Amino acid sequence: MNPVATPFFFYMLAGLAVISGVLVITRRNAVHSALALIVTLLSVAGLYLMLYAPFVAGVQIIVYAGGIMVLFLFVIMLVNIERSSKERRFNRMWPVGLAAACTLLALFVSAFAKGKALFPDRMMSLPESSNTQQIAAMLYGDAGKMGPYTFAFEVASLLLLAAILGAVIMTKKKI
């Protein structure tokens, strides 16, 4: 299948992501911020699709937009919006934030300047249809062999399991 109007969709999605990203941090109302964040996540999912990574895009929608953001909203709904909108934002943390933002910007600029040379082996075009299988091979290994990320994956899942148990213990008074 030949992609259609690729630049248009790229700029649309990228623009949407940036604009809604700005909205996330400028809205005083936390629910509005959350909604803007959902738009950001969805546009990023669209960008993943354009990069021939449909599995990542699907997971992005399910996990972030569908799952985590619902929980975000769940919590935000219980917060007193009127009170939080009156509170001062960036309470004395803005120098740190500025430093972090500058560092990130520098990273982006340098990556942009070096361009193709920085990611030579990632630039090969992946066949769209086997994207999921390739991810699986990297994470779980193929034909009895450990994949390059199997160990990291298992460690991460163990960490998450510990976090879940911790959350259960912290909230339950009696087990």
Place this chain on the structure above:
Amino acid sequence: MPNFIMSYLDGSVRGTPGEAGSQFWALIYVFIIFTGVSVAVMAMNWLERKALAHFQIRLGPMRVGPHGLLQPIADAIKLMLKEDIIPAEADQFVFWIAPMIGLLAAFAVYTVIPFGPSQAVSDMNIGILFMLGVSSLGVLGIVVAGWASNSHYPLIGALRSSAQMVSYEVAMGLAVVSAILMTSMNASGTGTLSMIGIVRAQQEQGVWFIFKFFPLGLIAFVIFAIAMIAETNRAPFDMAEAESELTAGYHTEYSGLRWSLFMLAEYATMIAVSSIAVTLWLGGWMRPFPNLLRAPAWDFIFSLFPGLTFVGLAAIALVGVVRMPVHSFFRIQRIGLAVFAALLGLIALLLLTIAVAGRSVDTTVAASSVARFREGIDHVYWFVLKVAVFMYLFIWYRATWPRYRFDQLMRVGWKVLLPISLGVLVVTAIVGVIVS
């Protein structure tokens, strides 16, 4: 005629428009599906009211059109003309956008639902993932609507439904994974996430996944069937809009068109999740026993089914005409129902003609396109029939059961469905390895 129109008519292009890269036909399909789903929702609205009424020894809508057939249209007009009330204390923008989110999520799902091997807008290779993801976005509409109403009952409804949908998604996802695992039980050992691929896998393995590794497939299917009722907020899991507790739950403050958008989204989601169940476990568009009864004669017999169904519907309508009391009051209704019966009969005739004409093994362009058309009708018919069974079940559940309480619902979700679905997944994997 331009090439892009002809490409689908002369049979030179196979597969979904998405695969073929035919934007024109993709748009046509989107249009057909959007219209079809909207009509199906209206039909479902009528059917639910009628079926529920007959469960409950009443007649249901009888006045607007013969046997209330035009009731959904009257309802739609009424809802569109009603005043659109936005509460003063509500968050205007979010209140305004919430029904749209729900509707968007409900309808976006239909892009990957395969009504037939080529009767889908697109065959995404992450089809099922996309479906689960997008349908899980529907909860955002509900949550946000409940919050934006700035009122207690909608807020509680939204809290309930967000907790409910997120928890049942887990069990649902695991049940789906066990079905996807079954697609990989072939020679190459590679499964698929594509909706069309899943049906094809059932075709190749010669068994609907509901019967595969009996009873593993069945258990996974039952878990999905339970979870999907919770996902769509239907009885007995309709805590989010439990009218006796929360008046109307998250849409208490909504009225008119905006309220009807919620209803449209709810019914569209019902059809969508039923389609997932049909695709994953009940062989999607396949007719019964496609491998066992594969002789052309059987093919022909099964292809008569769509026509015969419409003959049956026309007969039911005709019985209604005959049984209508003889009175001048009923004259217009009688004529209307007779016209409706005639229309159904005409469709039946058309379908039967296509079925008979499509049988010929002529290789001319015209004959082969008729045959292709007949095949398409068959696929869509069997798919829709299976989905219709689920729709009927939704009504049946609603008429039969009391409502679960919220904590009981969560207990069922986390302590019963989740462990069972995990167990089924593990056992399926083990059995799969042993078998292959």
Place this chain on the structure above:
Amino acid sequence: MNAGTPDGSNAHTNDRTHDVANRGLSNLDLDAPATPYLDSNELIINMGPQHPATHGVLRVILKLDGEKVLGTECVIGYLHRGVEKIGENRTYTMFNPYVDRMDYVAAVSNGLGYCEAVEKLMNVEAPARAKYIRVILTELNRVASHQLWLGTHALDIGAMTPLFYTFRDREEILKIFEKYCGARLTTHAFRIGGCQYETYAGFEKEVKNFLTYVAPKIDEYEELLTTNRIWLERTKNVGVISSADCVALGVTGPVLRASGVKWDLRKAQPYAAYSEFDFDIPVGTNGDTYDRYLVRVAEMRQSLRIIEQAVNGIPEGPIMARVPKVIKPPVGEIYHSIEAPKGELGYFIVSDGTTQPYRLRVRPPSFVNLQALNRMVRGLLVADVIAVIGTIDIVLGEVDR
């Protein structure tokens, strides 16, 4: 938090619930100081007076922690018509139809209680035939009342279908009422001293037909609910109240019997012709919503037994005792109570020898039973509040009078 301080000692009021707080009656402690930001604080919800599941215009203020009920406060009086005051300004005969408007789903029972109270005050006894007719109609009314209760209670819990089944069968009872006295709901069936109307031709046959018709229908309701898993989960161990609490709160009727107290005025202080019939008093054990459901269903069956005996044994004779045209009871007071479908329905009448009561007071079962609501729902969830309101079986016309 200390929900349940009845002193209302907090000076400042909360605008949401000002009327409750001002009266100093709240058991909710609604004026607790505001909790700090992001801390868990209670949600106060007004359920009613316009709410689909409060059976009329009951307003329940719920204090919730999430969905858990910390306390309730019933606000009543939205349907207050001053029935008791009206009674002081009407003659004894004129007041008779007014009592039908209290518990309008069991109007016959209300009329029976009032007529018997006045008769007792006048030392008049209704003839045997009139008593039998009274028993038949009252027990029919009990079945009708329980049917209406069952349908709406099931609807509250989410089962739509039983409502239509019970209303279908209640219709048969209302037809009998209509044929007997011309009214379906507010029947005004009895007069002081007996009955005004003789039974119509075929009355016995129709009642017997109804008995054979409705017995399998009650089985039908039970098929829908009694062993239904969701119904069991929604009703078992929900709204439990102990027999001691029931007695302490003055709760009567099926609610009391479901918690194990075998107390039925038809047996304990037989009135009308009840001493002549053979029937059982169904009792429960746990005092939960499910037991109350079982007790009421069993009561319907017992009522059918009573009706059958009454119809078969109905004596011939007059239907009206010798009562003066102008009813002037002697100076004195009387308290007479009967077992209405919802519990003990009592009439306290003080006579000063004139044609009008000096004071008339009604002890309505719904009003007294409603007090148990707070005791029953504390610690349960919002959904259970609905189930418990349904299971107490209140009629707001009777609560507010």
